[in-house]
Amino acid sequence: MITDSPRITRTDSDSWSAIFRPSPNESLQEKQDRIARQQEAARISKEIDDAIEKSRKQLEKRKSAVKVLLLGQAESGKSTMLRNFQLAFCPTYFRREIPIWKVIIQLNLIGSVKRLLAIIEDELDTSSSRSNNRSDQPIAGPSSRPATASRASASPHVSTSSLSKHVSFDLKHHSTDPPLTQAHSALRLRLLPLLSVEINLARQLLPEFGGESPPLPSSTGWTKWASGTGDYSSHTLLSGHGEICVRAGGAWKSVLERVTGTLRNPSDNSEDDPPDHFLSQPIQPRSPSSGKFNTRSMRHHPSDPTPLLEALASDIHALWTDPAVKALLKRRGVQMEHSAGFFLNDVTRIGQPGWRPGIDDIVRARLRTFGVEEYRFSAENGSDWYIYDVGGSRGSRSQWVPYFDDVQAIIFLAPLVFNQMLDEDKMINRLEDSISLWREVCGSSLLAHANIILFLNKMDILESTLKAGVQVKTFVPTYGSNPNNMEHVVRYFRDKFRAYHKRLSPKQRSFFCHGTSAIDTQATQVVLSGVREGILRGHLEKLSVI
Ligand SMILES: Nc1nc2c(ncn2[C@@H]2O[C@H](COP(=O)(O)OP(=O)(O)OP(=O)(O)O)[C@@H](O)[C@H]2O)c(=O)[nH]1
Ligand SMILES: [Mg+2]
Structure with a gap:
């Protein structure tokens, strides 16, 4: 049945070597052409081998890279948090944009x-x-x-x-x-x-x-x-x-x-900016007159x-x-x-x-995300990071699932905007939507292995809302007569999130929670620095490196 296979191979190899076999009466010019052909073929072959080796190494590197997924409803601040990551991980890239x-x-x-x-x-x-x-x-x-x-x-x-x-x-x-x-x-x-x-x-x-x-x-x-x-x-x-x-x-x-x-031009390396450093100091924008983008x-x-x-x-x-x-x-x-x-x-x-x-x-600009964007950062300690920024609207959430597979950590953004409704469904309170999304994420068996870090985002908005006298109990009747101030409101909702995390996680895992305001880049960088250390430590422990 398969007896003719060797014949095909032999024929192929024969015709291949025939290309470079000198003819009996080869002239000097023909010899030079043949050698040039041979060298070119060798060069192409090496190029292919190098490319295969490179993608093998990349695959290996990717496997051992830290993968972080930013999740949360639309407008929760995922892309803004990503911009904070860029500011910390690769300020040159941030500046170019x-x-x-x-x-x-x-x-x-x-x-x-x-x-x-x-x-x-x-x-x-x-x-x-x-x-x-x-x-x-x-x-x-x-x-x-x-x-x-x-x-x-x-x-x-x-x-x-x-x-x-x-x-x-x-x-x-x-x-x-x-x-x-x-x-x-x-x-x-x-x-x-x-x-x-x-x-x-x-x-x-x-x-x-x-x-x-x-x-x-x-x-x-x-x-x-x-x-x-x-x-x-x-x-x-x-x-x-x-x-x-x-x-x-x-x-x-x-x-x-x-x-x-x-x-x-992607090959343009004439950039005079210094190379990126992981978690470097926040950069200062150039003055309009000094920049090369002076309009x-x-x-x-x-x-x-x-x-x-x-x-x-x-x-x-x-x-x-x-x-x-x-x-x-x-x-x-x-x-x-x-x-x-x-x-x-x-x-x-x-x-x-x-x-x-x-x-x-x-960080105050608004650009809605559709689908999933992948960003890669290289840390100065050699670790590679992939951060995935997803579109958070209700219609986009089914696209998250393929990224759950080998993710080490999830940063879940839940803005405590208790008095706002979803854009895509004006009948649904944003905080209520965040909580039900949180419950799904915590309970997902696909994410059982991942650490989940909760960012109670938009703290600045919560503060101004409470200062304006808006009562939480008006929107969240179960809040009852608890004091209408930052400390109590944050504690109340953090406990709510924590309880679901504990109850729904398929297996026991620690609860990490930070109050953030993604538009405050300095404070956010401090939080991200700690989070990065935590994620990396957990990741290395899993790889049994430490
Ligand atoms: N005041 C305030 N605004 C914030 C904060 N975080 C994000 N924003 C703003 O909220 C808006 C929405 O933020 P995005 O980061 O685009 O939200 P997203 O979660 O990526 O939304 P989708 O891409 O639709 O899923 C932007 O204009 C941000 O500047 C915050 O902590 N405080
Ligand atoms: Mg976005």
């Missing part, structure tokens, strides 16, 4: 303007249909139409379930509220070009521009530019977040590098939002600080300051020529 973050922040700002304009337009439409026969001044007065508020945190009336599910707003008319006027309408028109810039950039980023839902994350690739409605074709002002989404891969970075004129001297790419933002910064500022707009937002229960990627208060600074984001800006 500053121009990219500049565009993201600019787009976050444009997203907020877009949201503001949508609310104003809605108000103008409502009032013009109401007062068709009235004079033009004022063109809009107070209206009681509820806005499409993204975050439910103001004056809530809540239901009675364990954590509140139903929130409505106190929408009172105030006849003393300043009305919208023609001036607002004019301002709105002046700001419209910002939307074109956004659309232009989306065209750069999205071959599937105008597509529907975010693309599947399994293949590497493209960024999804999502507005609240997913309608990019229209220049009308739409409601919704205008939130930027990226899909795992990294091609989106090249697009933004092109737009910012900072696209570098003043640069000719802008047509999709670069910088020139338009520089030109319109004062208009945006005027709109944002306008008393009539403030009153309108208040009436509609919209608290934009609490939205992720909120930069309206910084518009004057961002609109200054040559502005370059600092670390504090970058």
Whole structure:
């Protein structure tokens, strides 16, 4: 049956050696050609052997590397924590990405303007249909139409379930509220070009521009530019977040590098930055004038939002600080300051020529993750780290499972935002969702071998919420009459998380918990330093190295 195999092998090898066998009457030129062919074949063969050896070594290295998974609901701060890792593990890489973050922040700002304009337009439409026969001044007065508020945190009336599910707003008319006027309408028109810039950039980023839902994350690739409605074709002002989404891969970075004129050749080693050091000191951003990304001297790419933002910064500022707009937002229960990627208060600074984001800006930027992004860091002690950043929205969670396999540690981010609802389901309280996700992660048999480290994130938001007098018991009836202060609230929820961890873990494991504020990079680096040591120690113990 298989008797002809040796014959095939012999024939192959014969024809192979025949290529290099000198012909009986070989001329000098033919001899030189033959030797050159032989040398080239040997070179290619060695290259293949080297490549095989390299991937074998890489596989070995990967097997012994530390793998950490960042888990948590959308907006829990996973990617922000990753940026803190980058700052600590590889500041050079972090610094190189500053121009990219500049565009993201600019787009976050444009997203907020877009949201503001949508609310104003809605108000103008409502009032013009109401007062068709009235004079033009004022063109809009107070209206009681509820806005499409993204975050439910103001004056809530809540239901009675364990954590509140139903929130409505106190929408009172105030006849003393300043009305919208023609001036607002004019301002709105002046700001419209910002939307074109956004659309232009989306065209750069999205071959599937105008597509529907975010693309599947399994293949590497493209960024999804999502507005609240997913309608990019229209220049009308739409409601919704205008939130930027990226899909795992990294091609989106090249697009933004092109737009910012900072696209570098991967083989370019002319970087004058010092090499990365594991957990080095936080870096200071370069001053605008010293950096090679100085925008003043640069000719802008047509999709670069910088020139338009520089030109319109004062208009945006005027709109944002306008008393009539403030009153309108208040009436509609919209608290934009609490939205992720909120930069309206910084518009004057961002609109200054040559502005370059600092670390504090970058950790406040919002870029939604789809799929799973893998990041590799090399520690100065020789250990290799793989950190996986996942998309946390409810629809993305099934994609986490393949990464559970050989992960050593999970950093689970649970923001104690007891008075906020999920973006993807406004009926579900964020903290309630975090707790049920925590229960699933703790109880997963696939993760039985992994250490789970809980970061109670967004401590700064908890603090300001409690300071504002928002009562936990309003949203979490079981909190009862416990004191409404940081110490008691944190302890209450930490104990809740700890109890589930103990009860649901398939086998006994230690409970690690830290209160964090991922936008406070200095404090976070101290936490990460301790966490890194702990993870590495556990990992080495498992490998029986120590
Ligand atoms: N105030 C405050 N904001 C935070 C904190 N951590 C993260 N944020 C902000 O919250 C927003 C969302 O954070 P991300 O890191 O993008 O959230 P994520 O968990 O990666 O979300 P997905 O990618 O959708 O899964 C960003 O604008 C961050 O700047 C924090 O501790 N305090
Ligand atoms: Mg993310």
